[in-house]
Amino acid sequence: MELERGKINNLHLTFLIIGFTFGSSVIISPGKGAGQDTWLAILAGLAEGLIFAWIFFTLAVKFPGKNIIQINEVVFGVFTGKVISLLYLWYFFHLGSLVLRNFGDFFTSLIYFQTPLVVIIGLTAILAASAVRNGIEVIARCSLVLVPITIFAFIFDTVFLLPETEITRLLPILELPPKDFLKSSHSAATFPFGETVAFLMITSSLNKNSISSMKKFALGGIIIAAIFFIMAAIRNAAVLGGTAEISLYPSYVAIQLIEVAEILSRLEVAVSFPIFIMGFLKISVLYYSAVVGSAQILGLRSYLPLVLPIGTIMVVLSITQFATAVENIIWATDIYPFYSLPFQLIFPLLALIAAIFKQSKAGAKKAGEAQ
């Protein structure tokens, strides 16, 4: 029983991870609350996130061809494994709906004031559904085209913002009390770096040659994305100064300030769409993980029948979970960093420890038998 026949290679994985990590984090800058030190908070968050990611991908290398659901069953036993897997499915599913909501809120509060939320979210979800139906291979191929577009757009607007930057706005460094700084950096670690836990549903589709070097490529992807985040944070702080803190979407406001030769101005709409396509990638990956995982737990032969139902519930959840955009912000800054901790750290860590333990036991057994 193989739910996904498509195979991807390392390079695809890197691109997917870059796209996924960019995701919604370009509009909602990670490490918010650290003022001009946001970039340092992201750097610290990256270190923490890399530890998380190292755990996931070590786990993935230990169980080649298995996704998190199968790993859980092997490591925790059938029943506990299934329970944890169900929690993971909820996490992917919920995260997908959160990202959908982020984009819905982004568009409805900045560009489409009168368009109902459901239209934006619904259309995005339909798009993601068609990508999910076509399998991981197609999502990965899309990422190969989309990620360079976004990176190009990013570099483009950063270069045009250079005249507006003033490096003194980044000073003084490390002004925040350590507690607040850690809060910011932890928030950056869980969003977006730790969210790459969803790739434990995708690494099982890697082709054989790629498994051994997977960790390098995956962590590389996270680091590349982090470099862009740090650049974005430095840019935003250097352009906006203190006003970054009151901005809901600092990058968006920063791009608003571009003025080149009286021709290029108010580029934020144009630039917000390359950002949107990254969100689309993130939603697709999460959506895919939720769908394939559910099919796995239900023991279906194909995941296709689940695509539409899960997508529909995802849309409904994303619209109903917050009544206002303000709740979304509070959730993202205050609750989410702790809500996601079990999925990003505790379960994978337990699984890894258990796996090592089992392996050494099996190894000892084998050694005993040999003697």
Add this chain to the structure above:
Amino acid sequence: MEHRRKLFITLVLAITLLGSSCWDRRELDDLAIATAVGIDQAEDPNKLLMTVEIILPQNVSTPGGGGGQGPASLNIQSQGTTPFEAAKRLTFESDKRIYFAHNPVLIFSEEMAKKGILPAFDFFIRDPEPRRTAWMLVAEGKAQDLINVQTILDPITGLYIEQLIESTGAASQIATLMVQGFLERLMSPTTAPYCSIIRIKGKENNKSMELSGTAIFKKDKMVGKFDYKEGRGLLWVLGEVESGIITVPCEKEGNIGLEIIRADAKITPAIIDNTLKVIINITEEGNLGEQECPIDLTAPEAWQSLERKQAEAIRQEVLAAVKKAQELNADVFGFGEAFHRKYKALWKEQLKNNWDEFFPDLEVEVLVEAKLRRTGTTTKPAVPE
């Protein structure tokens, strides 16, 4: 099966899209493009008066002929307790939706500015439509009168004012600030915002307008004004002098005009003997632009003396600005932020909340390093022998 589903999805999509066609679409001909926004105090003290200049595109002359009949813009007004309310009420007078995204200038009347602009300011930064790159201005007198002036050089007043501001660099005597910059200074605990002042010039049918100085704010209230000299003093410190003429007296009768080519400034805060001190280093390069007196200035001593005179002139301008700012107790130079950057702990404990007590007595030292580079196309003055 699959294709029937695809067809179904496509149909649903098409219907959704068709249904959505009236949500956020705004046809170009339904928009009145605002090119200047003026905010005055209304007669009712709780209300403000918003004057908006909108373009009449059909009257704007285009290269392909056409247009040119009648005025290119129209001013409409409305009252409201807040700018947003007033903006929405503008549609009582206009058959089109007022579109603020292209508004290049935001003008507050002096009266409003003195009362405090923060209540009226929020709309222009919160709403996604108005641009943060619009110029902030204070009008001497009423903003509505200013917008009503029929400018000759550009038929659209707002664009004319924008051009005026963007060309201030030639003399560098008026400090200008955009909404974004104003906001940033407003949010700083110590730094004071500023913006240009504009006033009507001439009378009756021959009205035009000119920039007359720099308005200095304390928090959101205008507290004073820099004249041209002080304005350049401010720009020297900010390092934003682009060009301009420094006039120094000649040894004999007449003056010498020195053109500024480039300038830079560095603010160094210091604590010496428990007193706060700011050292401003200004480096400047200039050219000999004109001379009225028949002296050969290219002689080494004369040249050096000219450089010294130039440096002294700059120093005087800066000191004038600093003096005025300290009188107004408005830190337009950002000295407070400079201390913030260098003395993090001290700033947090003492300076941040008591800056108003420190600033007026701040010791300021101005060091100018001025160079003269070129003499133009002549060396010695044209003197009949």
Add this chain to the structure above:
Amino acid sequence: MFNLKKLKFLQFLISQKPLKGQQSDKGQGDKRHGLTANLKRNITILKDNLGTSGDIVYHEFTMGTEGRPDASLIYVDGLVNKTVINEFIINPLMLESRSVSEKCGIFPNYNIDVIKNTLISVGGIEKVSTFEELTDSCLSGDTVLLINGLTEGLVISTRGWQTRGVTEPDTEAVVRGPREGFTETLRTNTALIRRRIKSTNLTIETFTIGQQTKTDVAVVYIKGIVNPGLVKEIKKRLKSINTDAILESGYIEQYIEDAPFSPFSTIGNSERPDSVAAKILEGRAAIIVDGTPMVLTVPLLFIESFQSAEDYYSRPYYVSIVRILRFVSFFISIFGPGVYVALVSFHQELIPTPLLITFAAARAGTPFPAVVEAIIMGIAFEILREAGIRLPRPVGTAISIVGALVIGEAVVSAGLISASMVIVVALTAIASFVVPPQADVGGIARVSMVFLGGTLGAFGLMIGFLGGLIHLCTLRSFGTPYMSPLAPLKPLDWKDVVIRFPLWTMITRPSSMGWNNPQRQEIAMMPAPPQDGEESGPAQK
């Protein structure tokens, strides 16, 4: 995929039995039989099979003098070369046989091999013994010789009909490069390829497809370069075609393509022997169909639409700029009106102020919303284009004048459509001709983009773009991902995507083609002037 079983009920309407059984209308029984020794009987059966159409000639004669066996030549008038028949078949059989055959003693102990080997001086003779083979070759332009008393006949290759000469193709004109184009004749076309690739590995496999038309279809590839799986797959798909008519390569294309529901074509076509040869050399296979100069090549990649034969003949710098221009034009042709509509009806803040005022002035007073304008102008353009193609050339000029005047001038001055919209549509129209292979898709995508841009602005455009991209990423052409080498990423193949690298750097064949034989040239091929001390050409002394 699409469920063909659902179409089965349609067969009631056509006939009770499946198509497979419909071999021929008449004489089915005799056709499979072998020839009899009786010439008269053979002719009768043949006449029964071939019918008595006026263009079929039954030429009966006696071989040489009286008493010798009767013979009969059957051919289709117009398909054969009369000179060959007269001089090299009839002449030896009737006249020369009189003197020659006496000495050699062919008659009366004549047999078919003697006649084949000694009498008929035409290259390409085959013995046949069934009526089916006889009729098939006769209808293809060969001449059939039947001799009384023999149970075998001879099929003599006398094909020679009026053909169009090898002329410069209209569709893919080049400034630098060969002027030859394919013709409607299969043999000429294979010859044109063979002339360019004189390799023993060049393989041409011929099939006959079409119950009624019996069209010759040739698959051309180079053994050792092509991926064997590809050839196998092509043959499999060609063999599964069971239809009555193949009139153009487009028929074949639609029967064997991977994505029949996609607006994108997954099979390439070309009229130029040099570009087909180049594609074969890269590891593709060509499918030549008799009766059309359009030769199919598989697999097709998306980026092939942006490559032209001339790219490789000219120096690489300008070519690379042109490549970029083609990509830009393709995007303009798809997104042009959509972006304009989205800008003027959703995102006016993006337009620079002076330009916005100009737009607003142009739009002032026009009655329709921008979307409707775009759709009207789009339709008008398509009508004009179609009329321009179909009409005879002199009238076509009249159409373009009317179009230019009506659309370009009157509509604007009457205030029906804004001038800026006319400019946008005109630019889009011109851009759509830069990448001809994707012009059809462009037309469809353009309309969708106008619709999406007009209802949801840039978000709609983004939805359209992503939807298109997902679709493109799903497509495969004979197993090769359509978007290769962009997605999946094949860095080695990027030498020929946006920037055309110098030929000496293109060491490998495209890996997207399956890579049976990756290396195509030596590695150190960079031309360099002779160094000091080396022997050089006309040395200066």
